[in-house]
Amino acid sequence: SLAFRQPMTSQRIAVVDKRPFFEKALCFGVQHDIVNAAKCQAIIADGAKGTLQVADHFGTSHLYSDLENARTRIVNLVSLYLEDSCGADLEKAACSLRENTFLFHSRSGNDMLKKLHAMPESTVYGDMKGQSLKDFQNERTLTNPFSLAAYRKELKRRQGNAAIIAAALWLADDMGIARSSLEFVSAEAVIRTAILVRFGGNEQGASRSQFAKLVEAVRSTVLASGKMRIPKTVLDDVPDEHREIVDRIRREMEKQDAPSMLNPAMALDVLMNIFESRYFMRETGLEDLDSFDAFVSKEWHQATGGKEDPYSRLTLFMCLAAGVKPKTTVSDVEARAMV
Incomplete structure (x- = not known):
C-alpha cells in the first residue's frame, strides 16, 4: 500500500512588541554599546525629576497613583518625540538618548502636543477649542496617548484646516470684509462667496441683499449658457500657497451648485435657502434684511x-x-x- 503524507504547513508566530518606543530605543542602545551605564544613570535621575514635575502638574507628587501615571505620561512624551524625530529608527533614537538629556526629549514631546493643540480643530474661523491645553495633554499622555501614526494623521488634518482658513482670510481681505465679521463662519463658505463674486464680475456681494442679486445675475448667465463652468482665470491673482485649496472649492461649486443654478423652476428664495449653509453672507442690519427679503x-x-x-x-x-x-x-x- 502507498502511504500519503499531508505536507506540513510552516507557521510563523508573529512577535508583537508593545513596549513604548523609548524603552525599545534604550534597550537597543544598551545592547549595542551606544548608551553606557553612566548615561543610563543620568536618564534615571532625569526621569525621577521629570516624573515629580509631571505629577504635580496633573495632581500631586505625594500619591503613588499620580506618580505612576506621571511615569507613564513622561515615557509616552519621550516615545512620541523619539519615534517622530528619528523616523522610528532605533539606532538613531539610541544616539539621540546618548547625546541629549531625558528631559529634553520629554519637553520636545510636550512641545509637539502644544503645537498640535494650537492648530484649528475645524475650518470655522475663531472656533472655540474643544479642550483646554491641560485637558488635551491629560488625555494624550495617559488616557488616550497618540501613536505616531495617529499624531501625524491629526497633524495633517489640522494643518489642512489652517491652510483653508488662511486662504479664506486672504480672500476676505481682498473683498474688504473685516475679520470681526467672520467669527464662527466656515472658511469654505467665505471662499465660495469670493469665487462667486469674482465669477459674477461684481466687486460687492458679501451682504445678504447684494449676494442675492449676485446669485440672480450669475444664474441668468448660467441658464443662458446651459452649464456652470467657472473659469480658472478668476483665481489668477490668488497666491500660490492658496491656489490649490481655492481651485478645489471652485470645482466643488461647479459640481454641487450646478443642479440648483440650472433649474429655472426653482424660486430665488428657495435657491438662497440652499446656499445659506454653503456661502458667507454678511449681516448688515435690518435695512439689508428687508432689501433681501423683498428681492428674493x-x-x-x-x-x-x-x-x-x-x-x-x-x-x-x-x-x-x-x-x-x-x-x-x-x-x-x-x-x-x-x-
Whole structure:
C-alpha cells in the first residue's frame, strides 16, 4: 500500500512588541554599546525629576497613583518625540538618548502636543477649542496617548484646516470684509462667496441683499449658457500657497451648485435657502434684511414693481387692508374711497 503524507504547513508566530518606543530605543542602545551605564544613570535621575514635575502638574507628587501615571505620561512624551524625530529608527533614537538629556526629549514631546493643540480643530474661523491645553495633554499622555501614526494623521488634518482658513482670510481681505465679521463662519463658505463674486464680475456681494442679486445675475448667465463652468482665470491673482485649496472649492461649486443654478423652476428664495449653509453672507442690519427679503420674493417684487421706499410700501399695505388691488400709487379719489 502507498502511504500519503499531508505536507506540513510552516507557521510563523508573529512577535508583537508593545513596549513604548523609548524603552525599545534604550534597550537597543544598551545592547549595542551606544548608551553606557553612566548615561543610563543620568536618564534615571532625569526621569525621577521629570516624573515629580509631571505629577504635580496633573495632581500631586505625594500619591503613588499620580506618580505612576506621571511615569507613564513622561515615557509616552519621550516615545512620541523619539519615534517622530528619528523616523522610528532605533539606532538613531539610541544616539539621540546618548547625546541629549531625558528631559529634553520629554519637553520636545510636550512641545509637539502644544503645537498640535494650537492648530484649528475645524475650518470655522475663531472656533472655540474643544479642550483646554491641560485637558488635551491629560488625555494624550495617559488616557488616550497618540501613536505616531495617529499624531501625524491629526497633524495633517489640522494643518489642512489652517491652510483653508488662511486662504479664506486672504480672500476676505481682498473683498474688504473685516475679520470681526467672520467669527464662527466656515472658511469654505467665505471662499465660495469670493469665487462667486469674482465669477459674477461684481466687486460687492458679501451682504445678504447684494449676494442675492449676485446669485440672480450669475444664474441668468448660467441658464443662458446651459452649464456652470467657472473659469480658472478668476483665481489668477490668488497666491500660490492658496491656489490649490481655492481651485478645489471652485470645482466643488461647479459640481454641487450646478443642479440648483440650472433649474429655472426653482424660486430665488428657495435657491438662497440652499446656499445659506454653503456661502458667507454678511449681516448688515435690518435695512439689508428687508432689501433681501423683498428681492428674493417674486410676488413681492411684482406687487411693488421694484419700489422699496416707505411711501410706496405704506400705499401697498393700505390697498391690501382695504381689500383692493395692491399697488404703490393711488389717486386722490382712490385714497378717499379706501379711507
